[in-house]
Amino acid sequence: MATFATVDLVKYLCTCEKKFPICRLYLCKHCLKLRCIDCVQHEVDTPYCPNCLEIMPAQEAKLKKNRCSNCFDCPVCGHTLMTRASGHISPNPEDPNKSVTKKTYYLACGFCRWNTRDINMLDQTVATGNWPMLENPHVKRINNLLENYKLMAQVEKADRERKKYVKRRSHLYLQDKFNLSPSVMKRKGLSSFSSLSLKEGDKTIEDLEPSVPVESFDPLPNDYYTQPAALEKTTKLVHRLSVPEFQPEDVSKLHPINKHLIMKKSLRCRECEHNLSKSDFNPCSIKFKIQLTALHWVPEVRIMTPSTFTYNKETLVTLTMSNPSVFNTTVTLSQIENETDVDYCTAKVELPKKELVLASRDEPSMHVYEDSSQAHEFKDDPKLIVFRKGNKIGFVVKVTPVVPQGDVKICFLLKHEFRNTTVAALQSESKEPEIKWLEHKVYLCLGTI
């Protein structure tokens, strides 16, 4: 069983009582508790363009609506567009007898072969940054509306400020302001919006033209009744919804889409608000500044080989445990009291009673072949410890299924030493890191009967 492949067999209980494979958990070094993806806050760290890998400061990203100004996506298939150059021979304005080659640029999709010439977009004379942008035709109207509503909101707010000092005695005041009839008063939940509707005679209405209603609409053009649907000229719904403000129906109205930024995120413990994971600032780097995944701090239990089980019969199962710490770590395993839920425990298990000592993880010697000399060093009981290799041991547990069929599941309490190296390093160089004992509940699914 690999750490990341068959992840559902061995699960650790998160502090929030949900079970996760260890590679999906974090260990908060300040609370000393496991945290799962739901126990952490996700925060935006750095937005960047996934194509040109340039960081965009948060403020700029906000202004540009989270889109890169230099990279474009194909409006038809979503592929990244390439800038292509083409040469045009045009007469030299100074000397009509000579001609000059002018380089112009257009955008093309390498996948579906869409290009900006398809929509009659003019070629550009510079390679980047000059592409015309579509603008929402309603911008002016919307801003106009917004300004008006803002003025009204200010008036309302000022009103409320004043009201704080004038004690309200009856609903008469409200009625007066909102023109509410008593029957409508009941629906106050809805009426809180009413003050935002425009009032004639209000001073703010002056520069806002009311929306002009129309009485009739043009019928559909005759083509609808005489021509088959022009599928190759009509955009699909995904094309339309990818540009919500324009939603073109005709393929000739499709426009290159500025590439959407993606972000690096950081994770924060909900309880102590310390960072659990924070990536490097630079989008090109895959390193982390802080990475407190549980895999780096908590001994990992794996199932070594699949076993066959029979009802009520004891079977030996070999598990392995590896130590991620740079110190030798002592581990004890114990039964979980009152875990009787058959969903998680369908077998009796006899665990090693002695403490298990895991050797430290020593990166350089990890790949060197180890002989059995280590076993002497740790005075292992060969009946218990099947093998020892580097920071890993194989140990035996005796499992007796108590259900006649189904999955064989066991659980135990894993108690291990934990040396908080980072905190210790901060406190003093010379002092040995303080040893704490952490407990985790581990749930294993060993196989079926």
Added chain:
Amino acid sequence: MSAPKAPVNPNLKIMAGALVCEDCELIGDITIGARTVIHPKARIIAEAGPIIIGEFNIIEELVTITNKSSTDANSGKVLIIGNNNVFEVGCHVEAIRIGDHNVIESKAKVGSKVEISNGCIVGCGCILNMNEALPENTVVYGDKCERRIQRERPPAQMLQIDFLTRILPNYHYLMKPNLNVNVRAPVKK
């Protein structure tokens, strides 16, 4: 590199200027036009009728072009491939007719009832099986074989043909162009 021991094909016509690598399989009545480049390991099989390939085409490695008798009515029909077409690596073509300036991309498959007009692109891995004629400048792309019509047809690959004509003879035996002459001999340059 040893010259393959393929039997002499009496019906193979290679126009002067065409570049056909020795290491490809040409079976049946095949005519290859001038400046057409056929890479090694391409297979052209004129099974149900002759295949006539025009000028300035590029047929890359592991391409299979077959004139197949899908129905009896089609049997004996000539498969005509126009000019300036590109058949990319590993594509499989059994079309009724192919016009000019088409690109059949890698691993694409064109079934035996398809007629391809001009300026079409069959995208990577697209499989066309229906009984249909692709309108001009059609692009078929993506895993769902979506279609669109492009405004311009793909440009001719003149630079690539020039490059291949220079490079290929350095590494491969070539078939000698013959204008209806049934003699062929491997040439090493």
Added chain:
Amino acid sequence: MPHFEGLLGDEPRIIILDIGSAYTKCGLAGDTGPRCIIPSETKNPRNQQTSKIWDYSSTDELYEHLKELLYTLISRYLLVTPKDRRVVVIESLLCPTDFRDTLARVLFKHFEVASILFAPSHLLSLMTLGTKTGLVLDVGYQESFVVPVYEGIPILKGWRTIPLASKAIHSRIKSQLLEHGTVSTPEQKHQPVASMPDILTDELLEDIKVCCCFVTEYSRGQQIQEVTMRGGHANKLPPPPPDTDYQIDGGSVLNISGRIREHTCEVLFEQDNDETSIATLLMDAIVACPIDTRKDLASNILVTGGTSMMPGFYHRLQLELSHLLKKPCYAQQLGIKRFLFHKAPAKENYTAWLGGALLGALETLPSKSLSRDVYLQKGKLPDWCCIDSDFLLEDKNSKS
């Protein structure tokens, strides 16, 4: 750099969220359009199965799905940190209580937002016009829903709803195709679609609707209904528009007959035994309103919802209404001569969202929102149908 955000710029912008039954619209306050319109569904990363948000069997399931959906919206499209942000949720008046409760739970407990304002979609749609009176018709996915609003107050006895919208069109296309649609494959031409019903996925039906179908004109519609509804002879049908060959993958071609193209949208306008259609919905809503409001309502109709973007929809609706006006049952009750329609400065499918974006950009938002503290303390949401819920809002609390 989340901590710089507050220093450099203005307040963090408010998230505007509209979870529709088919599509979710999401963006930030003050924008002129939503950042994204995505299907209201989540994909399980393990088995790639999609599950629709609104098809939930328990609130726990809904909680998980909403968490996924909101996470996608926030981290992929908005790129914002949700903590301590304000949120405007656009909801239908018919939104089930358990849905609102669960959504509030996800937003407050999981994403730790600062406050939520639940705003009714019809009022928000009217905000985009700058008027306070209007008859708002929302033709969405599940149902068509009309609410008369007078002087900013919804006339609650006037609301009407009918399950005729996108979903009805989709099932009509499906049943028609199963009945007499044909599919050609390389092996065989013109097989009945009924022999391979699996090809008719929801996405396919939607795409057929968008690309091939349209709302036909009034007189043709009447002829079609004469035949399909009242059993007229088939030769009375107007000559159908030409068929369309719809490519499914590279391997098969679905024949969309002209009848399907033209007839499917009739489902919105057919008057069955109850004599109800989208047009009568509007009429009935007006009739239910006080007599002195009717003229204003009829001359301020606003249509929202994605289905109303079908080609020919407005033309047909307008003609349907003016013909209904001639019917004796309405002519006597309504003293109306004509109907006037507004066009919002937005596409129909995000009109309500735009209203939310306007509302969210205002200073008064906090006073109308439910704050996280109050929610955690009281554990309930204000609702328009509860009289006592107003005390939950922030300004009331700040005063006491």
